[in-house]
Amino acid sequence: MSDYIIRATDANHQVRIFAATTKELVETAREDHQTSPVVTAALGRLLTAGAMMGLMLKGEKDKLTLQIKCDGPISGLTVTADSKAFVKGYVNNPQVMLPPSKAGKLDVGRALGQGVLSVIKDMGLKEPYAGQTHLVSGEIAEDLTYYFTASEQVNSSVALGVLMEKNNTVKQAGGFIIQVMPSAKEEVISKIEDNLKDIHSITSLLEEGYTPEAVIKRVLNGLEIEMLDQVPTRFYCDCSKEKIEKVLISMGDQEIKAMIEDKEPVEVQCHFCNKDYTFQTDELVKLLKYL
Numbered sequence: 001m002s003d004y005i006i007r008a009t010d011a012n013h014q015v016r017i018f019a020a021t022t023k024e025l026v027e028t029a030r031e032d033h034q035t036s037p038v039v040t041a042a043l044g045r046l047l048t049a050g051a052m053m054g055l056m057l058k059g060e061k062d063k064l065t066l067q068i069k070c071d072g073p074i075s076g077l078t079v080t081a082d083s084k085a086f087v088k089g090y091v092n093n094p095q096v097m098l099p100p101s102k103a104g105k106l107d108v109g110r111a112l113g114q115g116v117l118s119v120i121k122d123m124g125l126k127e128p129y130a131g132q133t134h135l136v137s138g139e140i141a142e143d144l145t146y147y148f149t150a151s152e153q154v155n156s157s158v159a160l161g162v163l164m165e166k167n168n169t170v171k172q173a174g175g176f177i178i179q180v181m182p183s184a185k186e187e188v189i190s191k192i193e194d195n196l197k198d199i200h201s202i203t204s205l206l207e208e209g210y211t212p213e214a215v216i217k218r219v220l221n222g223l224e225i226e227m228l229d230q231v232p233t234r235f236y237c238d239c240s241k242e243k244i245e246k247v248l249i250s251m252g253d254q255e256i257k258a259m260i261e262d263k264e265p266v267e268v269q270c271h272f273c274n275k276d277y278t279f280q281t282d283e284l285v286k287l288l289k290y291l
């Protein structure tokens, strides 16, 4: 397992930064969902962001959901992360094909189109925290940058990238999120802005062999850096037959009775990892007692 996230700050705690390499994680998502290249890029970017934002959660049991509802052909994406940087996710239409953008890139912005990004933090309270912003470009990193500024009032810079091999497997994936504290001095901000100007893209750095630590040193060049910790990250689905049973039960007794009358085993697929769960008729009958 080579994917991990580094969390760091500058010595005066005026900025914090997360940098991630997520190739294996995004490749697992691609295999599970059989996504087309543009969808792999879209889902991979959101998963990478989710993994880093999971580490921002304060409580160990807190959960984060990033959801995009959009009018482009992909139609929607959902990513859920926990505080240990385990993430899972799915898209509504995994097989979207589009010509490359004018810059010759995978056209994630067009795959998403216009829409809304929701960030839902479940902190074990009655009402989860939810923030919502409109998509700015549909390229996801810019949309999250805007979200942090508009909804959480934290000036941030988000970079996310997925690069594909010729055979459409994942060659590189990763990203970083910089957040500037309100106390940050103007000179610190302008130093970071200058550093960011010479970075073409996160995937180009990864291609040059940059590790997340090296990415942080480049982005915070000229500041004293304090590396805080290294956290492994991966695509992980916590689905189980019991959880899928709960989904079936929530469909109500009429639905379950209809399935029982069919006398055929019922196949239910987990949205997040595409794993199949089969329920025989006698198992369905047992579910009725919960209704």
Ligand code: ZN
Binding pocket: 237, 238, 239, 270, 271, 272, 273, 274, 275
């Ligand atoms: Zn699953």
